[in-house]
Amino acid sequence: MDADGISASSTGVYGFPMEPACKIAIAEVKKFFQQSNSLEQVIFVYFGQNAFDLYTKRMQEVSGN
Numbered sequence: 001m002d003a004d005g006i007s008a009s010s011t012g013v014y015g016f017p018m019e020p021a022c023k024i025a026i027a028e029v030k031k032f033f034q035q036s037n038s039l040e041q042v043i044f045v046y047f048g049q050n051a052f053d054l055y056t057k058r059m060q061e062v063s064g065n
Contacts, residue, residue, distance in 0.1 A: 003041040008051060018051060022058050030062060 006025055010016040029042050044055055 002039065003043060004039055005043040005045050008044070008046040011051070012047065018054055022051075022054050026055075026058050026062055 006029065008018065008021055008025070011018045011021045025044065032039075032042075046052060046055060
């Protein structure tokens with residue numbers, strides 16, 4: 001497998017807060033890539049402009065951009 005997707009589904013109807021969900025998802029993906037090279041790409045799947053903006057901001061912070 002070359003790619004996998006990670007959704008933010010629990011942040012919708014189940015009401016898990018987007019901010020911690022975003023931090024957890026990014027931290028776990030980063031940790032995975034530090035330990036494995038079995039994937040080339042992870043796709044974050046979310047709904048709405050607010051989620052997009054939050055993930056974009058957090059990814060920039062993690063990458064140092």
